[in-house]
Amino acid sequence: MTPRNRESLIFERSVPGKVGMDLPRLDVPEAKDTRPEKLRRKGFDAMPSVSEVDVIRHFTRLSKWNYGVDDGLYPLGSCTMKHNPRLNEKTSGLPGFTDSHPMAPAEHVQGNLALIHTLQEWLKEITGLDAVTLQPSAGAAGELTGVMLIRAYHVAHGSKRRVILIPDSAHGTNPATAAMAGYEVLEIASQADGTVSFEDVTDAAGKVRKGLLTLARELGDEIAGLMITNPNTLGVFEYRIKDIAEVIHGVGGLVYMDGANMNALVGVARPGDFGVDVMHLNLHKTFSTPHGGGGPGSGPVACTKALEPFLPRPVVVRETQRVGEGQVARHTYRLDWDRPSSMGKVHTFFGNFGILVRALTYCLSHGGDGLREATLRAIVNANYIRKQLEGTYHLEYQTPTLHEVIFDDHDLAQHDIHTLDVAKGLIDRGFHPPTIYFPAIVHGALMIEPTESEGKDELDAFIDAMKDIAREAAENPEALHQAPVRAPMRRLDETTAARKPVLRWVKG
Numbered sequence: 001m002t003p004r005n006r007e008s009l010i011f012e013r014s015v016p017g018k019v020g021m022d023l024p025r026l027d028v029p030e031a032k033d034t035r036p037e038k039l040r041r042k043g044f045d046a047m048p049s050v051s052e053v054d055v056i057r058h059f060t061r062l063s064k065w066n067y068g069v070d071d072g073l074y075p076l077g078s079c080t081m082k083h084n085p086r087l088n089e090k091t092s093g094l095p096g097f098t099d100s101h102p103m104a105p106a107e108h109v110q111g112n113l114a115l116i117h118t119l120q121e122w123l124k125e126i127t128g129l130d131a132v133t134l135q136p137s138a139g140a141a142g143e144l145t146g147v148m149l150i151r152a153y154h155v156a157h158g159s160k161r162r163v164i165l166i167p168d169s170a171h172g173t174n175p176a177t178a179a180m181a182g183y184e185v186l187e188i189a190s191q192a193d194g195t196v197s198f199e200d201v202t203d204a205a206g207k208v209r210k211g212l213l214t215l216a217r218e219l220g221d222e223i224a225g226l227m228i229t230n231p232n233t234l235g236v237f238e239y240r241i242k243d244i245a246e247v248i249h250g251v252g253g254l255v256y257m258d259g260a261n262m263n264a265l266v267g268v269a270r271p272g273d274f275g276v277d278v279m280h281l282n283l284h285k286t287f288s289t290p291h292g293g294g295g296p297g298s299g300p301v302a303c304t305k306a307l308e309p310f311l312p313r314p315v316v317v318r319e320t321q322r323v324g325e326g327q328v329a330r331h332t333y334r335l336d337w338d339r340p341s342s343m344g345k346v347h348t349f350f351g352n353f354g355i356l357v358r359a360l361t362y363c364l365s366h367g368g369d370g371l372r373e374a375t376l377r378a379i380v381n382a383n384y385i386r387k388q389l390e391g392t393y394h395l396e397y398q399t400p401t402l403h404e405v406i407f408d409d410h411d412l413a414q415h416d417i418h419t420l421d422v423a424k425g426l427i428d429r430g431f432h433p434p435t436i437y438f439p440a441i442v443h444g445a446l447m448i449e450p451t452e453s454e455g456k457d458e459l460d461a462f463i464d465a466m467k468d469i470a471r472e473a474a475e476n477p478e479a480l481h482q483a484p485v486r487a488p489m490r491r492l493d494e495t496t497a498a499r500k501p502v503l504r505w506v507k508g
């Protein structure tokens with residue numbers, strides 16, 4: 001018998017002949033299967049035979065094991081797991097949006113095109129850049145689109161630059177993107193405060209790692225650009241970003257900003273104003289859409305005028321006529337395919353449209369002032385956690401941080417307690433763990449991003465849980481090694497799960 005806190009697969013519950021509904025008995029002769037023999041599926045018994053109540057209970061039980069943003073604080077750093085306003089769901093479910101066909105002629109879907117155009121205008125204002133494409137379907141897809149824009153720009157200017165510079169604190173998608181776009185990746189060292197180092201840095205082992213100025217001097221016109229995250233993955237604002245951009249522009253390169261951390265900047269600082277040429281936004285992070293289950297997401301790319309000609313097509317263009325005596329403005333929208341320098345498409349149709357509806361709803365319901373306030377609250381929340389836990393957990397970088405804070409397990413190692421134990425201990429205390437072991441430049445990192453969604457009570461409950469774990473680490477480390485004991489699953493073999501995932505059910 002399967003214990004109550006275990007759940008077998010729905011396939012394993014299958015009982016031949018069991019059904020969820022009755023169909024009336026055939027009152028006509030059974031039709032002959034006329035499909036050619038070779039096209040018929042053989043041995044297909046993958047559909048479970050279960051009743052309606054079996055299905056409902058199975059999925060309801062599984063859903064109760066899950067932990068989502070609707071359960072409580074979800075401090076997964078860099079992922080911006082904020083509350084998803086239900087209004088977004090209401091608007092994105094309007095039949096006018098859900099029932100329109102992506103191949104409908106422009107004159108039939110003026111409302112949809114207006115929505116795309118309006119969201120682009122908001123994102124231009126928020127980023128301080130000149131043009132936006134909404135096609136990319138996630139942050140990483142936006143990165144690739146952005147770096148391909150850089151490449152198209154250099155190719156159009158006849159230069160064969162081969163290198164992209166990336167700070168060592170970067171998210172793994174950055175070097176992966178640059179490599180996919182055909183570039184060689186060179187790492188820039190970070191200095192003691194966690195920001196990009198202009199000078200060379202000698203590490204503890206005596207190895208010299210190159211700073212920005214050395215790389216710029218040595219490589220010069222081989223540099224296609226820089227990919228930088230700001231605030232960086234330590235939550236620290238790259239306060240010399242203008243100087244960094246100047247160095248890169250000085251050798252003819254372009255600056256790409258990974259905008260995954262825009263929840264720390266929206267309404268406060270605009271990348272276009274501090275030297276960024278092209279960047280992506282994660283609508284599913286900063287602009288609130290449910291995420292974490294693998295999609296759909298949206299990673300719009302914003303860029304300067306110089307890069308605009310290379311953007312994916314079609315581009316939604318607005319035309320304004322003045323009509324009637326009052327000369328009232330009437331807008332019409334059309335699709336501009338006639339863009340000879342365009343890189344082509346990076347997604348079918350217009351990207352993940354439902355996410356765009358949610359993002360615009362988020363913008364309009366906050367208003368400009370509300371977006372700014374959300375940013376400030378996200379920063380205050382992260383700094384409240386930082387102040388409360390500063391004496392309890394080790395902080396490798398003392399530099400002030402914005403919307404997230406990165407502690408580590410340095411002080412717990414004496415009890416043989418490590419970051420993973422803290423994460424598992426949080427599960428027993430009713431919280432989702434933070435991001436762990438990232439960024440790689442902090443050994444045993446615990447990266448906490450509470451977002452603006454949390455009130456003081458929830459933050460205090462989390463802080464108490466973290467303090468309780470530190471106490472248990474000192475007093476009874478063996479108990480913490482056992483965690484989680486209250487979850488349906490204990491410690492999993494995560495390495496094997498990642499390296500040899502079992503993705504198909506095979507009938508036993």
Ligand SMILES: *Cc1c(COP(=O)(O)O)cnc(C)c1O
Nearest residue numbers: 078138139140171173258260282
């Ligand atoms: C989330 C994230 C990405 C990738 O975004 P996806 O939408 O998951 O593809 C890139 N960089 C940073 C810093 C991120 O946090």
